[in-house]
Amino acid sequence: MKERVTLKREDQKKTLADQAYKQIEEAIVTLQLAPGSIVSETELVELIGIGRTPTREAIQRLARDRLIRVLPKRGLLVAPLDLMGQMKLLEVRRQVEGLIIRLATKRASDEHRRAFAQLDAEFREIAFANDGLGFVRCDRGFNELCITAAQNEYAEDAMRPLMGLSRRFWLFHHQQCGAALPPLALLHADTAAAMAIGDEEGGQRVFEELLENVESSARISLAMNFSAT
Structure with a gap:
């Protein structure tokens, strides 16, 4: 007892x-x-x-x-914002998150797939509302669901340090540089939609577009020589 x-x-x-x-x-x-x-x-x-x-x-x-x-x-x-560090982070994120998305798409349970479908709808609502704070919160839920569905604790350990820093950098860029939210939110929606139906090839293709969008934002910030300490 x-x-x-x-x-x-x-x-x-x-x-x-x-x-x-x-x-x-x-x-x-x-x-x-x-x-x-x-x-x-x-x-x-x-x-x-x-x-x-x-x-x-x-x-x-x-x-x-x-x-x-x-x-x-x-x-x-x-942690201060580190633009060069963000570029290095994206190099790792492309490999690690890409792996997690492949595993999650393949291994997701029916419950996980329903949750991905719900996130698809939520990302589309956020894109329509142009809601930056709503986006970073929904993105956190997406990351957590991907990690859970992937069922690989080693990939999870590699991914977790990338998540918060990536979301913070995007929100800063959105607020300071006017980074467009709807295209990125819709790419997240399309990724979640592909994962909801187990479309590994489609999910990877959209994820690559998503990373290109994020890397473009990072390069713009770097070119503008933004710093915040």
């Missing part, structure tokens, strides 16, 4: 840590926490309203994802 209670507490702790991670990650990705700013653990606890222990676990995960850098005796550095 005692063991069962312990397991329940551990599950609850994990759930709180997951909630803390999701809330802080969104604050970073949506630029609520400015790139290059220094925050304290106490400030994050107050921001999300979750206790210190789950918040510390979330900070460790965010550090692994390169969204936060722990500065001993100084605080927590929100």
Whole structure:
């Protein structure tokens, strides 16, 4: 009986840590926490309203994802925007996310395919509404579903550090440079639609178009010599 209670507490702790991670990650990705700013653990606890222990676990995960850098005796550095780093990230993302999309399209369950179909509809609504924040939230759900459906923990470990940084960079570029949302959202919709019906070739083709769109945005930012610290 005692063991069962312990397991329940551990599950609850994990759930709180997951909630803390999701809330802080969104604050970073949506630029609520400015790139290059220094925050304290106490400030994050107050921001999300979750206790210190789950918040510390979330900070460790965010550090692994390169969204936060722990500065001993100084605080927590929100990762600065790094345009050259973004280009390097895209080199890796093309290979890793391409693999995950292939695996997810092949291995998705019926439940996963229904979820991809729902994301297809949501991305199209977001494109019509030109909703930047809605897009980054929907894209997070798409990434998580792809990882779950792919059923490969090694690919997941390689993909996770790329996700938040990619979404944050796109939103920054959208807000600062006027990057067009509808074409990218529709490419995501087309990718999700292909995955919903198990079309591996179609999904890969649209994904390549999607990456070209993202890389074009990165090159434009690089050419404009944008920097934010």
